[in-house]
Amino acid sequence: MTVTLTRPAWTTKLEVEIFDKLLDKHAPHLPKKRSQDPRPPQTEEEKENFIRFRIAGAAHDLFIVQVLARVINQVSDPELQLFLSRQLGDDGAHAENTRRRVQALSGRDPIEDIQQQVDKHWEYQGDLPIRNWQGFLSFELHYELHIVSLLLLNSRTSKINDPESGKFAAEVILPDEAVHRLGVVDWWQRKFDKASPSEKEDLVAQALEADEEGQRRRNQYLRDHWQLSHKAIGIEIADLPIIYDAWRREVLSYFLDIPISKLPKLVSVND
Ligand SMILES: [Fe+2]
């Protein structure tokens, strides 16, 4: 009798299971569920920090839009085109909603500040996201999947939020982002399944190399962004580096179909 082992499908349930397992191992004191609802920012300083944090969020989404706009006409796979067009539209809508919430809270349109932050993403990423499929995969992994550890921690430990932004995030952003992560998994899976065993080895090596480059390029940004997140919305970041590194190992192990223990030592966010 032949037994075929297949990986479980990548779902939001699996993400939470993996994340909770990592918390048990690395930071058991962190909560598995939110214990208190966030409150709106109150003092001038809180409002200012919150607005800076939201502008950074809008820049993350607008950067995705700008990368996808360049990549979508370079690819010939119609299935990938359809996924990318959905992702582009969704992340554009997320950026636009954040822009308008900041405008409502601050009284001015932050579009120029958002673009300035997008320019910083282009600076530290260089041409990696648009260089070739390896660089683009690294971009998708970093901007959609590796950040899940931060998002989950945020959903459990943040202390400040704008109620309207929270409602939009729960109703629109969270389900959209789950679709984006699945789309990336599907694209890679289709590419991987078509390859011969020796090609697979090559694909894995190339994907890993690009992802490592992405991590090195992103380290400073991530560390700064986590500080801002702590200051603006009060999330617990003391254990985030170890959780982030461990989460990224889990994602790559799943993606590349390599057991965690067989993965080489990877670039750390602290490097
Ligand atoms: Fe988004």
Ligand SMILES: [Fe+2]
């Ligand atoms: Fe997204």
